Amino acid sequence: MSATMLIWAAVAAAATPQAQVEAVMADSAAGWNAGDLARFTAIYAPDAVYAAGGEVARGKEAIAARYSKSFVGGGNVRGRLSFTPVMWRPLSAVHLLHVARWTLTSTGGATPQSGLTTLLFERRKEGWRIISDHSS
Template identity: 75%
Template structure:
């Protein structure tokens, strides 16, 4: 019995937390943006995700993709290199995590743009997905 408990504890300790998986998904999304790959950039969104920015609310991954499509032209991205800087994490449940990050877009020639994003992630069968994105 003791061996079973120790083994279970070792497996739990070895399993990566949601921060690791979410950070990897964020990095892959940014890599998609930087490669001009809209599908890869938006793979992080759940099909039923909400996106809020300014006075706009986009409902669903297709609407979010359509909103971003104008930034992708001729197989590239027209707005610059995207990076994320994690600022805060708040686990809300076993399947929900709130992540706050700073996004920065650095164009080839010009001043970087930066803002904040609050992302609500939900663990789904296909991994951690954004179900709500409020960016400014």
């Protein structure tokens, strides 16, 4: 069983929806930091919508294509990614609104970049997935 599959199995056993979402977000950030685009975008549903910078990407493939330019030569050229939870709001038994602060820390000592992301998660058969992401 791969490391990602083990993480997803551990997520399924987590006690609360917030803990489950935090675990999948940590795995996504770990994918970013390892330069693994597939692992980074595994958190998105196939029909997810991503809005940022005046653009909208529809579908996981379009979201991955938008991020692909950051993944060069087996790494991530934009820096190390981390998330800090800001707020949670359960919307239903299968939907959760999550606002988090993202931070990109450069390995070259440049000033970190930071912003907010508003994520709508849906619990699906394969686990919690982002169905809408608005990042600034």
